[in-house]
Amino acid sequence: MAAIALTIAGSDSGGGAGIQADLKAMSALGVYGASVITAVTAQNTCAVTAVHGIPTQVIRAQIDAVLGDLDVKAIKIGMLATPEIIGVVADAIAGFDGPIVLDPVMVAKSGDALLAAEAIGALRRLLVPRASVLTPNLPEAARLLETNDAGPLNEVTAQGRALVALGADAVLMKGGHASGAICHDLLVGPEGVLAELTAPRLATKNTHGTGCTLSSAIAAGLAKGLTLKSAVQEAHTYLQGAIIAADDLQVGQGHGPVHHFHRVWPA
Template sequence: MNVVMTIAGSDSGGGAGIQADLKTFQELGVFGTSVVTALTAQNTMGVHDIFATTSAFVRSQAAAVFSDFPVQAAKTGMLASSEIIRETAEILRMQDLQLVVDPVMVAKGGEQLLGMEAVRDLREHLIPLSTVITPNIPEAEVLTGMKIHNENQIAKAAEHLLELGANCVVMKGGHVDDPDFATDAVYFENGHSFKMTTKRVRTRHTHGTGCTFSAAITAFLGQGWTVEESIVAAKQFIQLAIEQELGLGSGSGPTNHFAYRKSKEKCEVEIIEA
């Protein structure tokens, strides 16, 4: 069985973080392992407390998994400090695997979750190891120092991230002001690019969408799919998870991680080649 890993924070509400990742892995038929970087007390209304693990404990968890499991692909999510980012990069540098970096650094309210030293360490140590990086627009702005308001600026930001060493950049379009469609732009280091478009779903149940999307990419990569195949299939997975909401919680509720196997033939992702 194919084995994958998530290196991320725990969400006590189960909608994001390692809980969302492990649900996604299970749904897509891969064996999920985890390295917990932080414990959060949260629900659909928000984050109430955070307890970061130490970088030494991050290393202990990763060493335990890598010494016993053949991990084919991994993803990173919330990395709470510079020390954890550097430790994670050092650990992953020694492994032969596909890496998806979900640069969790901006809260839903717009607050930056990482200090500038941690952002710099992410840029210098982790992005160069990535097979795919999946920033939304606010995260791409922090990583590049650019303001992003249009398609040309999205392309320039992606080019900057590719120059940092990423093999592929998925610029997620959930924050783009389009009332009808959600469009992600995908750029490869070889110059190939395309866009993925789905109908925008009007719902408050979007907690953990970024975690789930990057976990789905990881799961498909871990099964030997190409990068492009993995990204397109992950777009289909998250679209269905949003469309078939569970209706849980009083705030930004979780997506439905169980929708894909039942309904994947009903989801259309339009691919627009550049």
């Protein structure tokens, strides 16, 4: 029987991020992916030119349809856009008792906003406490905590623990926005760092959808029954391979996507 994971997120018409990236990552890791679309974006590797939020009753209906039939083992939550969408998602998954990966998507790789400023409080209040693991980059962590971006690793750890204090079981503080030759991702729990994952910082512009891909890969691992540490490690290794192979795809003129199927077919 296939392990099933559900992604609740926005659609990226360019195929590199959002629902499309989530389903690609889940499939690449041997997990059946179901989806609930929260918003439709007109998007490519250069810009987001339009965003249309799906009516909340349709979002609720999608979640009810999937959870009412499929044996979902893990949920990944991505772009939610508005306080109203956050509220309906939180209510619809209230009875789900499996692991939840929350990727607090705020800004696209192009720099375009994907979360309304007034929605950050609702995200912090309604969904962060439901997260088995929260996966912010450093700017997203800072906005959730209403502070400045963390610098040294001790500040990254402190912000991770502050986010755990908001109710998340664990936080993966992603170091892609930091500087230095080595990228550090810290998995933080109530007592401090649970795991540190490192990789060389690659000189590439093709990193569109990395956050979506990583969080979905973690959800895939959890759906397969891996521990959180093992799921994060598997996802980190998978994403590094997808970034290394990204330049070979040559998709678009801006920030191109990672190669989700680098283990299956060469570009």
